C-alpha cells in the first residue's frame with residue numbers, strides 16, 4: 404500500500420490541459436506551492452512517467468486516466484476533473500486504489516446552453532452555408548429553408564443540468580420545448596416530457612443531445628434514429644462524441660435529410676491544438692464544427708478552477724469527500740487540536756473493528772468517528788485526542804483490506 408501521510412509542503416499537484424489560473428491561486432493561498440501547471444494533456448507514456456510522484460492531478464476532458472496510469476500513480480490521493488464529464492477517468496480503477504475523484508457538475512452548464520441556443524438559430528437560418536459562400540465571394544440571399552425560432556419545436560435529449568437550462572433559454576426565444584429523459588423529470592416553464600426518443604425525434608425541428616457518456620448512450624443516434632427525424636430538421640451534439648454514429652450523420656447531411664448540424668464533440672478528437680482534426684463532416688458547409696469548446700468560456704473556466712481546486716483542497720486538508728463522483732461522501736466538521744486519520748478500505752465486514760482494536764492497543768482515544776461506505780469501499784475518518792506515532796500508523800496500514808491510509812496533523816507531519 405502506498406504511503407500517503409502528507410506534509411503540505413511535499414504535496415505535489417499536477418494540473419494539465421490549461422486548467423484556469425484560479426485553481427493555481429487557490430492552491431497557493433491554501434499553502435500548496437508544489438504545483439506543475441501545463442497547457443496541454445499528456446499522452447499515456449508521458450503521463451505514466453509524470454504521475455509517479457503526484458498526489459493530486461487536475462485534468463479536463465482530454466487526459467485519459469486509465470488502469471495503466473493509475474497503476475503507476477503510487478502516491479495519488481485525488482483527481483480533479485475540471486469539467487462535467489468523468490468518462491475519461493476509470494472511476495473503478497481509482498476507487499480500488501482509494502483515490503477520490505471530483506468534478507464541477509454546474510460551472511460550465513450555462514456556457515453550453517448558450518452555445519447550443521445560438522447554434523439552433525444559426526442553423527434554422529442556414530447561416531453556416533451563407534457565411535461560407537460569402538467568404539468564397541458568393542451571395543446566397545434567399546429565404547429558402549430559413550425559419551424563425553418562434554413556434555418551432557426544440558427536442559432535448561437528456562434533461563439534466565444543461566438540458567434544463569437550455570429549455571429555459573429556448574422557451575424565452577419562442578421555442579416549444581419537448582424533452583426525452585430516462586428519468587421522469589418536471590419540465591421547466593411549459594416544457595413537456597415525451598415518452599420515447601422516437602416520439603421526440605419525429606416531432607422536433609431542432610434536436611439537441613445532452614446525455615452523459617454511458618454504455619447505454621453509446622451510439623444512441625444512428626441511421627435508424629436519423630431516419631425517424633423530421634425531414635429538414637437540424638441536429639446539435641455538444642454532449643459526447645460517442646453518442647452519435649458520425650458516418651450516419653454525414654450521410655444524412657449529404658443526402659439532404661437534415662438541413663444542418665452543429666457538432667462540438669467527436670468520436671476521436673485531436674489530443675492538442677497541433678494535431679489535425681479528421682472527420683467525415685469536414686467540408687460540409689451546413690455543419691458548424693467546433694473543437695469541443697461548449698464549456699470553454701472564461702467565465703466557466705474561472706469558476707471551474709475555483710470549484711474543483713476547493714474540493715481537492717478540502718479533501719486534502721480535512722478529508723471531506725462531499726460531491727465526489729466515485730467515493731463515499733463524508734462531510735466533516737473542522738477539527739482544531741485534533742489529529743485525524745483517514746482510512747480507506749474494501750467494504751467487507753470486520754475492518755472497522757480491526758481499526759478500533761489497533762487504536763485501543765496503542766492507547767489512542769477516539770474523539771469522533773465518521774463512516775460512509777459504497778458498494779465497494781468504506782471510508783472512515785477518525786479524530787483522535789493525542790498524536791499517534793509511527794507504530795500505530797504502521798499497524799493501521801497492516802489492517803486487512805486497507806486501500807489507503809492518510810494521516811492529517813499528527814505530531815510527525817503537522
Ligand SMILES: NC(=O)C1=CN([C@@H]2O[C@H](COP(=O)(O)OP(=O)(O)OC[C@H]3O[C@@H](n4cnc5c(N)ncnc54)[C@H](O)[C@@H]3O)[C@@H](O)[C@H]2O)C=CC1
Pocket residue numbers: 487488508511512515560561562563564565566583584585586613614615616617619620623641642643667668695696697698699
Ligand atoms: N461540449 C462540452 O464542452 C461539454 C459537454 N458536456 C457533456 O454534457 C453532458 C450532460 O451534462 P449535464 O446536463 O450537466 O449532465 P446531467 O447528468 O445533469 O444530465 C444528463 C441527463 O441525461 C439523462 N440521460 C441519461 N441517459 C439517457 C438516455 N439514454 N436517454 C435520455 N436521457 C438520458 C439523465 O437522466 C440526466 O437527466 C455531460 O455528461 C458531458 O459529457 C458537459 C459540459 C461541457
Ligand SMILES: O=C(O)CCC(=O)C(=O)O
Pocket residue numbers: 463464465485486487488489511698699
Ligand atoms: O472544457 C473541457 O475541457 C471539457 C468540457 C466538457 O466536455 C465537460 O465539462 O464535460
